[in-house]
Amino acid sequence: MMHEDNHFSNMQRAEVLTQALPYIQRFNGKVVVVKYGGNAMIDEHLKAQVMEDIVLLWLVGVKVVLVHGGGPEINEVMDRFGKKPEFVGGLRVTDRETMDIVQMVLAGKVNKTLVNLIEMNGGKAMGISGMDGRLIEAVPKDEALGYVGKITKVNIATVTDLLEKGYIPVISTVACDRHGNSYNINGDTAAAYIAGAIGAERLIMMTDIAGILRDKDDPSTLITELTVDEAEMLAESEIISGGMIPKINCCVDAINKGVKNVTIMDGRVPHSILMEILTDEGAGTMVSGKREH
Numbered sequence: 356m357m358h359e360d361n362h363f364s365n366m367q368r369a370e371v372l373t374q375a376l377p378y379i380q381r382f383n384g385k386v387v388v389v390k391y392g393g394n395a396m397i398d399e400h401l402k403a404q405v406m407e408d409i410v411l412l413w414l415v416g417v418k419v420v421l422v423h424g425g426g427p428e429i430n431e432v433m434d435r436f437g438k439k440p441e442f443v444g445g446l447r448v449t450d451r452e453t454m455d456i457v458q459m460v461l462a463g464k465v466n467k468t469l470v471n472l473i474e475m476n477g478g479k480a481m482g483i484s485g486m487d488g489r490l491i492e493a494v495p496k497d498e499a500l501g502y503v504g505k506i507t508k509v510n511i512a513t514v515t516d517l518l519e520k521g522y523i524p525v526i527s528t529v530a531c532d533r534h535g536n537s538y539n540i541n542g543d544t545a546a547a548y549i550a551g552a553i554g555a556e557r558l559i560m561m562t563d564i565a566g567i568l569r570d571k572d573d574p575s576t577l578i579t580e581l582t583v584d585e586a587e588m589l590a591e592s593e594i595i596s597g598g599m600i601p602k603i604n605c606c607v608d609a610i611n612k613g614v615k616n617v618t619i620m621d622g623r624v625p626h627s628i629l630m631e632i633l634t635d636e637g638a639g640t641m642v643s644g645k646r647e648h
Contacts, residue, residue: 375633382632383416385556386518388614390546391423391469392562395622403472405561408628409523410478417632418518421473421480421525422549424542425465432460445601446496446503449539454502457539461527462486470525481522484529486537488513491530491545493538504530504538506545511552543605551612558609559631560602561622566640567603569594581642583607606642616643 389409396402413419429447430440433456441448449457462484473480485491490513493504517524528545530538543560550558567589569576581589586603589595595603606617620627620639630638 378633378635379415382412382556384418386418386420386550386553387412387557387559387632388420388422388546388550388553388555389628390542390558390560391421392542392560392622395561395563396423396425396465397427398623401623401625402469403476404625405622405628406469406472406478407476408626410473410476411629412632413478413523419523420514420518420549420553420555421469421523422542422546423461423465423469423525423527425461425527428465429457429460432456443497443500446500446541447539448500449502451502454537454539458484458529458537462529466525466527473523473525479522480525481517482525482527483513483517484527485540485545486529486531489531490514490526491528491540491548493530493532493540495538502536502538504532504540506530506540506548509548509552511549514549514553541601543602544608547605547609547612547614547617550609550614550617555609555614556616557632558606558614558617559628560605560617560619561628562602562619563621563623564599564619565621565624566619566638567595567599571599578640579637581640582645583610583642586642603642610642610644616641618642 409419409421433440436456438453466482470480470482489510491506492508493506496503496505514524528540528542530540546558565574565577567578569578590600590603602619609617618631618639618641620631627638630636
C-alpha cells in the first residue's frame with residue numbers, strides 16, 4: 356500500500372505538470388536562447404543542474420540555443436601562463452597570446468564540458484564556436500583592446516541547421532574576420548545578436564545577480580518587468596548603472612532585432628530557468644518592447 360506522504364508527493368508532481376502545460380504549449384517549437392554567464396558557472400553541481408533543466412526544456416519541445424561565456428576559466432588558464440588579466444570598460448584586453456587562450460578555453464574546455472553534461476542528461480548537443488560556418492563575423496572594436504571584436508554580421512544558417520536536426524547548439528563566443536583573425540566577443544552581445552538573427556521567442560541571460568534592482572544593495576527591490584522605454588529611463592536616472600548598463604543595452608538590442616522578451620536572472624538559483632519558462636511567476640527581470648497585459 357502506498358504511504359500517504361508519498362501519495363501526496365505524487366499528487367503534487369501531477370499538479371505541477373498540469374500547471375506547466377499552458378507554458379509547454381506556448382513554447383513548444385519556439386526558439387529560446389540562453390546566455391550562460393561565466394560567474395554563474397563556477398559551481399559544478401549547479402552547472403550540471405542547469406544543463407539538466409535545459410534538457411528538460413528540449414524534451415518538451417523548446418528549441419534551446421545555449422550561448423556561453425567562461426571568464427573565470429580564462430583567468431585561471433592565463434594565470435598558469437603567467438599572464439595577468441586586464442579589463443577596460445568591462446572588456447578583456449586581448450593580445451594575440453590571450454586570444455589563443457580565450458579560443459582554447461571557450462571553444463575547447465568550456466564548450467565541450469557543457470556539451471558532455473547535456474549528453475549525459477539525455478540531450479543531443481553540438482558544440483560550435485562563432486568561427487564555425489562564419490557564424491559571427493567581426494572587426495576590431497577598439498585598437499586599445501586588441502583582438503576584442505565588434506560584430507559585423509551573423510550567419511545563422513549553422514544554428515538553424517542544427518535545430519532542424521534536433522540538436523541543442525552550444526555556442527562559444529569567439530569570432531573571425533575575412534582575413535582569418537580571431538576575436539573575443541562579449542557573450543551578452545553575441546547572445547543578443549544570435550537571438551535577433553534567429554527570431555527567438557525569448558533570450559534568457561543567466562548571470563550572478565538577481566535581476567534589475569531599484570536599490571542595488573536590496574534584493575527586495577527587484578523590478579520584475581520593464582519595457583525598453585522604462586529601462587532607458589532608469590539608465591538615464593542612474594538607477595541602473597555600472598555593469599548593468601551593458602546588459603540593459605544588450606536587452607534593448609535584442610528586442611530591437613526582433614526578440615520578444617529578454618530576461619536577466621540569477622543563474623545560481625536552482626531551476627531558475629524552469630521557473631522563468633514554465634511558471635506564471637517567472638524569475639528575475641523581464642524586459643519587453645511593451646507590456647503584455
